[in-house]
Amino acid sequence: MVSMEKKTNGGDEIxxxxxxxxxFALLSGKWKLEIMWLLNQRIYRFGELRKAIPGxxxxxxxxxLRELEADGLISRTVFAEVPPRVEYEITAKARGxxxxxxxxxxxxxxxxxxxxAKPTSRGRRAKGS
Known part of the structure; x- marks a missing residue:
């Protein structure tokens, strides 16, 4: 078990x-863990993610998604198609x-x-729900 106290590692205090x-800040946010959980299963398109996460x-x-990408936990691939196709996947860092x-x-x-059990509705209701 790692202590939460300051540790010395090669002269540098941590x-x-x-x-x-x-x-914790990397994964904090109302939806980040759920997004990461889904992307850990497979590659998703934006619309698929939106449908998979009610509310x-x-x-x-x-x-x-932008925050997770900026932190290097997911990657975003845009395909030059009409209409454009965008896919999100978990990175090797996040697979850790x-x-x-x-x-x-x-x-x-x-x-x-x-x-x-708590009510599952979070955020706004999706249109058509």
């Missing part, structure tokens, strides 16, 4: 609390979170039934 805050708005999905995703899955399988 404050693990600050480092973990940076790590997310187009604006919020765009903002979250696979063990974390597996641990969360195992935890949920063990304890998820004990967590009280």
């Amino acid at each position: 404050n693990m609390h600050e480092e973990m805050r940076r790590a 997310i708005t187009q604006h919020m999905l765009t903002a979250q 979170l696979g063990a974390t995703m597996e641990a969360l899955t195992a935890w949920w399988n063990e304890y998820g039934r004990s967590v009280p």
Whole structure:
């Protein structure tokens, strides 16, 4: 287990609390973990992601995808077609979170039934819902 205290590594002091805050910030946001979960399964197009995440708005999905891309956790590929096709996929850096995703899955399988259910509607309702 890694201590949250300052550690010395080759003369450089590392404050693990600050480092973990940076790590948490990469994945904080109402939708980022859900987006990462989906992209960990396969490549998605924008419209597919929007349909797969009930309650997310187009604006919020765009903002979250841009942040994840800027942080190097997902990649965006634009195909020169008419109409343009855009695909999103998880990067090798983000695949390093696979063990974390597996641990969360195992935890949920063990304890998820004990967590009280909450309404699933988040954000605005999608048009036509």
